Amino acid sequence: MKKCLGAFGYLYFTDICLHMAANTAPILHNPIEYLKGVGPLRADLLKKELQIFTFADLLQLYPNRHIDKTRVSTIGSITPTTDYIQVAGRLIDYQIIGDGRGKRMVAILKDATGSLELAWFQGIGWAQKNLLIGTEYLVFGKTGFFNGRPQIVHPEIEVFAPFKAEGKAFLEPVYPATEKLKARGLNGRQIGKLTEALLQLLPKTEIPENLPAQLVSRLGLVSRYEALVHIHFPPSIAAYQAAVHRLKFEELFVAQIRLNLIRLQRQKHSRGVVFEKVGTLFTDFYNHHLPFALTNAQKRVLKEIRTDTGRGHQMNRLLQGDVGSGKTIVALLSMLLAVDNGYQSCIMAPTEILAQQHFNGLSALLHQLPINIQLLTGSTKTKERKLILEGLHNGSTHMIIGTHALIEDVVQFHQLGLVVVDEQHRFGVAQRAKLWKKAAIPPHILVMTATPIPRTLAMTAYGDLDYSVMDELPPGRQPVLTVHRNEMARASVMTFIRAEIEKGRQAYIIYPLIEESEKLSYEDLMQGYEQVKSYFPEPKYLISMVHGKQPADIKETNMQRFVKGETQIMVSTTVIEVGVNVPNASVMVIESSEKFGLSQLHQLRGRVGRGNEQSFCILLTGSKISKEGQERIHTMCATNNGFLIAEKDLELRGPGDIEGTRQSGALNFKIASIVDDKAILELAKAEAEALLEADLALDLPQNLPLKLFLQSQKGKTGWSKIS
Ligand code: ADP
Ligand code: MG
Numbered sequence: 001m002k003k004c005l006g007a008f009g010y011l012y013f014t015d016i017c018l019h020m021a022a023n024t025a026p027i028l029h030n031p032i033e034y035l036k037g038v039g040p041l042r043a044d045l046l047k048k049e050l051q052i053f054t055f056a057d058l059l060q061l062y063p064n065r066h067i068d069k070t071r072v073s074t075i076g077s078i079t080p081t082t083d084y085i086q087v088a089g090r091l092i093d094y095q096i097i098g099d100g101r102g103k104r105m106v107a108i109l110k111d112a113t114g115s116l117e118l119a120w121f122q123g124i125g126w127a128q129k130n131l132l133i134g135t136e137y138l139v140f141g142k143t144g145f146f147n148g149r150p151q152i153v154h155p156e157i158e159v160f161a162p163f164k165a166e167g168k169a170f171l172e173p174v175y176p177a178t179e180k181l182k183a184r185g186l187n188g189r190q191i192g193k194l195t196e197a198l199l200q201l202l203p204k205t206e207i208p209e210n211l212p213a214q215l216v217s218r219l220g221l222v223s224r225y226e227a228l229v230h231i232h233f234p235p236s237i238a239a240y241q242a243a244v245h246r247l248k249f250e251e252l253f254v255a256q257i258r259l260n261l262i263r264l265q266r267q268k269h270s271r272g273v274v275f276e277k278v279g280t281l282f283t284d285f286y287n288h289h290l291p292f293a294l295t296n297a298q299k300r301v302l303k304e305i306r307t308d309t310g311r312g313h314q315m316n317r318l319l320q321g322d323v324g325s326g327k328t329i330v331a332l333l334s335m336l337l338a339v340d341n342g343y344q345s346c347i348m349a350p351t352e353i354l355a356q357q358h359f360n361g362l363s364a365l366l367h368q369l370p371i372n373i374q375l376l377t378g379s380t381k382t383k384e385r386k387l388i389l390e391g392l393h394n395g396s397t398h399m400i401i402g403t404h405a406l407i408e409d410v411v412q413f414h415q416l417g418l419v420v421v422d423e424q425h426r427f428g429v430a431q432r433a434k435l436w437k438k439a440a441i442p443p444h445i446l447v448m449t450a451t452p453i454p455r456t457l458a459m460t461a462y463g464d465l466d467y468s469v470m471d472e473l474p475p476g477r478q479p480v481l482t483v484h485r486n487e488m489a490r491a492s493v494m495t496f497i498r499a500e501i502e503k504g505r506q507a508y509i510i511y512p513l514i515e516e517s518e519k520l521s522y523e524d525l526m527q528g529y530e531q532v533k534s535y536f537p538e539p540k541y542l543i544s545m546v547h548g549k550q551p552a553d554i555k556e557t558n559m560q561r562f563v564k565g566e567t568q569i570m571v572s573t574t575v576i577e578v579g580v581n582v583p584n585a586s587v588m589v590i591e592s593s594e595k596f597g598l599s600q601l602h603q604l605r606g607r608v609g610r611g612n613e614q615s616f617c618i619l620l621t622g623s624k625i626s627k628e629g630q631e632r633i634h635t636m637c638a639t640n641n642g643f644l645i646a647e648k649d650l651e652l653r654g655p656g657d658i659e660g661t662r663q664s665g666a667l668n669f670k671i672a673s674i675v676d677d678k679a680i681l682e683l684a685k686a687e688a689e690a691l692l693e694a695d696l697a698l699d700l701p702q703n704l705p706l707k708l709f710l711q712s713q714k715g716k717t718g719w720s721k722i723s
Contacts, residue, residue, distance in 0.1 A: 027206050028056040036197055042186060049178045055198055060670055062231055062247075063173030063192065066240065067140060070170050076113025078143050078150040085152075086140045087111060088160045091133050096124065107131065109139060117151040123183030130185070136160040140174075140189065154179065156187045171240065173232050195232050210709035211250060212702045215687065221246045245680070248672040252460075252681050255669075256688035258710065259463030263316075264696055267466075272314035273417045273441050278306070279340025281369060282333065289368060290329075297321070297472035298330055304468050305334050305446065309418070315444035318462050320452060321470030322642035323606025324477065327448045330470075331420045332362055334446060339371060339398045343417025343443075346400045348407075350423050352377045352552050353559050357581060358422070359401040376402040376411070379552045407434045415439065421447045450606070451599050452642035454650050456674040456681055463685075471643065479640045480588075480609040482617040484633050493589060493618055494535040500587050501541070501568045505613060507587035510604055512595040513548070513573045522549060528591060529571050542567040548575050574600065583611035593619035593636075594629035598649040601636050628652055651675055 032052050033043035046052040052061060065084075072088045087109070094107035105120040105127050118139065120127045131137075138160040141152035156174070175191040182188075207225040209216065216223065222230070227246040234240035294302070301319060308315035321327045335345040347362075349355040359375040366373060374388045374397050391397030395414030400406065416439040447465075458467060485493055497507045509532055511525045529545055536543060544558040544567040555575070562570045563582055570585070588608045593601060601619070608615035619633055635648045654675070674681060691703065698707040 027201060028054065028059065030055045032058060035194060037194055042184060045181055045184055045186065049181050050176070055201075058195060058198055059202075059228060061175055061191070061195075062671055064176050064188075065174050066171040066234070067174055067189075068170060069172050072138070074113040075109070075111045075116045075150070078114075078116070080145055082143045082150075084140065084142050086138065087116065088136065088138050089116065090136050091131060093133060094128075094131065096128070109137065114150075117146065117149055118155050118157070119146075119151055119153045121153070122179050123154075123185075126183055126185055131157070154182055156182075156189045158189065171234050171237070192232070199229055199232065208705065210705050211253065212691070212706060214702060215691075219249070219683075219687075221249060224250065244671065247670075248677050248680050249684055251669055251672045252677065252684035253688055254706075254710070254713075255460060256463060256685045257692065257706065259460075260688055260692050261696075262464040263466065264692055266316060267311075267313050268696070270314040271441050272309070272312060272444060273341075273343060273439075274312050275306075275309040275337050275341040275343070275417065275444075277341060278337065281340050281371065282336040285336055285366075285369060286333070289365060291365070292474065294329070295326065295470075295472045295474055297470040298326055301330055301468045301470055302333055304466075305330070306337065308466065309334075309337065309444050314442050315446070315466065317444075317446050317466040317468060318458075319446060319448045319468045319470065320458070321448070321450065322452055322473065323450050323603060324473055324610060325470040326474055327422075327450070327470065328358065328361065331422070331446065331448065332365065335399055335418060335420065336371075338418040338444075341417065343415050344392065344395065344398055344400070344413050345418035345420065345443075346402065346406055346416065347420040347422055349401065349403060351575070352379065352403055352556060353546075353575070353580065354422065355401050355403050356556060356559075357563075361581070362399070362401065371399060372397045373399040373401070376400055376405050377552075378403060378405050379556075380405070411438070413438050416443045418444045418446065421445070423448065423450060450603065452602075452646040454643065454647045454674075456678050457646075457650055459681060459685055460674055476612070477609060478612075478614050480605055480615045480617050482605065482619065482637045482640075484593075484619045484621065484637055487591070487620045487622055490620065491535075493620065494532075496616075496618075497569070497587055497589070498536070500616075501536075503613075504584070505586040506562065506565065506568050506570070506582065506584050507589065508570045508572065508585060508604075508607055509589045510591060511571070511573055512592045522547065524591075525571070525573055532569060532571055536569060541569065543569045543571055546570065546572040546575055548573060574604070580607055581610060582607070584613075586611070586613050586615040588615070588617045589620060590618070591620050592622070594621045594625045594633065596632075598632050598635060598645050598652070601632065602642055602645050605636070605640075606642075 031043070032038055032046055032054060033040055035055060035058070038046070046058075050057075050061060052058050067086055071086060073085050075087050075089060078085060078087075089109040089111035092108050092110050092115075094105055096103065096105050098104060103121075103124065105124045107118040107127075109116045109118055116139070136159070137157050139152065139155045139157050141155035144151050144153065172189065173192040173195065174188040175195075177186060177188040177191060181191075204225050207228055209224050211221070211224070215221075221227075222242045224246070227243040227250075230239045230243035231247060234243060305315065305317065308317060319327060319330065331347060335347075338345040347355075347358055349358055355375060355377050359373070363373055372391065374391065376385065376388050380388065388397065388400070389410060389412070392400060393412045393414060405411070453461070500507060509528065511528050525545075525547055529543070532543060542561075544562040546555050546558050550558070558567075559580075561567045562585075565584060570582075585608050588605055590596065590601065590604055596604070605617040608617060617636070619636060621629070621633065625633070631648075631652060635645060639645060672680065691706075694700075695703055698704070698710075
């Protein structure tokens with residue numbers, strides 16, 4: 001029983017384990033070597049190359065295409081634009097050419113219309129042993145031209161036997177095989193032979209339905225059994241499409257059920273401190289000290305937070321707001337709510353610069369209120385630190401702003417009620433978890449991120465969290481004007497900066513930080529600094545420089561000089577990327593901007609356009625830019641909308657690479673794609689929520705198949721739980 005609970009986290013399904021045996025499909029659990037035609041050698045390869053350990057894994061290795069077996073083309077029809085092709089012909093000759101790494105086998109296949117070269121660089125031994133001159137073969141592969149002759153490298157090849165339709169499926173599956181597998185005679189087509197053998201072993205009862213029958217019929221889905229047979233061996237193209245649709249829906253639906261279970265169970269069962277009233281501090285600040293009217297988005301999120309924190313269950317909310325959407329004030333108002341209810345609160349920021357900035361900003365806003373707010377970072381002096389720790393422990397300090405120094409064990413709170421984590425991607429889950437262990441009842445968590453995440457990604461990667469979006473900027477902002485310039489035009493860019501400085505503005509010049517070569521980027525930065533200095537000589541102009549290698553206090557001093565307007569130019573690596581707020585800065589120049597990812601470019605651009613003046617972002621690049629690099633630059637010039645940029649980023653890079661989601665198992669879909677299957681995802685989410693709304697414990701008889709399936713899949717979660 002304990003195991004069940006462990007795997008499910010918050011769930012209280014104590015009775016499910018008892019049913020598990022009944023739901024397992026013993027045949028599918030067999031190790032892959034038990035399948036006829038596999039054997040130990042191939043089993044080893046299947047495990048290493050394709051992570052296929054069991055029959056079930058093989059069943060869920062879906063084909064990446066099908067070959068129409070009735071369509072055999074002629075060799076004479078191959079042109080340079082031909083892609084994949086299937087031909088039949090006689091093998092008339094082969095030769096082994098070269099040696100060492102260049103060794104290859106080249107064979108000639110001939111039909112009535114022409115001849116085709118077949119080449120092997122790997123698995124030569126296998127090919128030599130198995131291919132017979134004079135025999136007729138059916139060959140499939142991607143064509144290319146070599147010395148003007150058509151050629152297929154590593155073709156899929158088998159003895160030709162004319163295909164007799166006779167009611168048999170004419171679409172033959174082809175699977176993603178690796179070179180090593182092909183060398184062992186397990187090419188993309190032959191894996192299909194294994195799958196065919198496997199399906200023959202499986203009666204319908206071995207693949208039970210896992211979705212509620214009513215849902216399946218209402219949405220017009222094919223059964224799970226039918227889908228799994230037809231995805232491999234479809235009797236028609238329509239049947240294949242129906243199978244794909246069913247499996248995509250199932251995959252996304254099951255994921256949504258899991259995520260929403262975690263979220264709803266937490267809402268229902270976790271204990272949380274109660275902020276029951278809106279007190280005098282909140283009201284006083286709201287009515288008399290708020291420097292501007294809140295945007296509708298800010299108001300909406302604040303309302304969500306108030307509901308969350310008044311319910312008696314722990315809030316675990318992700319707040320996503322584009323750069324400059326005004327998340328800080330939402331945090332502050334939430335913190336005032338905590339103080340009004342007798343609780344302490346903290347903001348954890350990823351860098352000292354940001355912690356300092358929050359501290360300065362919030363202290364200024366709060367200075368007329370009886371609130372004790374402190375700053376704790378790695379560079380807080382020992383004597384001061386002692387006093388701060390005392391204040392936190394005895395409760396006289398109401399709010400604390402800090403870096404990960406806040407996590408240390410010596411930091412003990414009197415009564416911590418709210419933790420705000422700013423710019424979440426910089427903190428690991430384990431780090432954060434340490435913070436909320438500092439209170440008897442876990443404090444409410446508000447995680448703020450300025451990296452917009454496309455909706456589909458948020459739904460899957462963060463679907464277990466409560467989730468707010470601020471998609472509105474404060475009024476009166478002028479969008480930043482973004483242009484692309486070749487670095488040959490740097491001099492004119494500098495002239496432009498000079499003109500802006502004449503007007504009293506300030507400018508950032510950013511150099512890329514190349515992770516693999518910290519040294520190189522440091523040198524780039526230094527060279528850049530010297531170059532900028534030659535354009536802007538002292539004492540007329542003063543330049544701040546900030547980079548990751550500086551000690552914290554130097555970084556801080558340089559930063560503060562820029563913040564105060566004592567320096568006009570900030571030369572920096574991406575350390576200033578997140579959160580830094582200097583409203584007077586109006587120019588952002590990004591050197592080698594083709595080397596940056598979209599979300600990073602957007603973050604950097606967000607450093608300007610914070611005041612009332614028109615701001616500019618200038619993307620400098622060399623002349624050679626990759627196609628993707630060009631698309632990124634183009635996207636940046638075309639839009640300021642962080643959510644659109646995030647969509648583009650997802651499209652260009654795929655979900656696996658989006659910052660902060662890399663480790664999240666939430667995105668390991670076998671067949672669904674959050675880029676291509678948005679509509680199915682929306683449907684799956686709505687259906688999952690409706691189902692749980694009606695039956696959160698999955699106790700209704702019609703939901704039993706689903707409940708059992710979830711249990712049989714345990715250990716497959718790995719969501720990005722914030723708490
Ligand atoms: P971010 O969401 O990027 O953290 P900030 O909280 O730093 O944004 O806010 C950006 C700027 O916008 C700050 O100068 C802040 O004072 C200002 N601001 C926030 N909300 C409003 C509003 N409703 N009206 C006008 N200005 C606002
Ligand atoms: Mg911020």
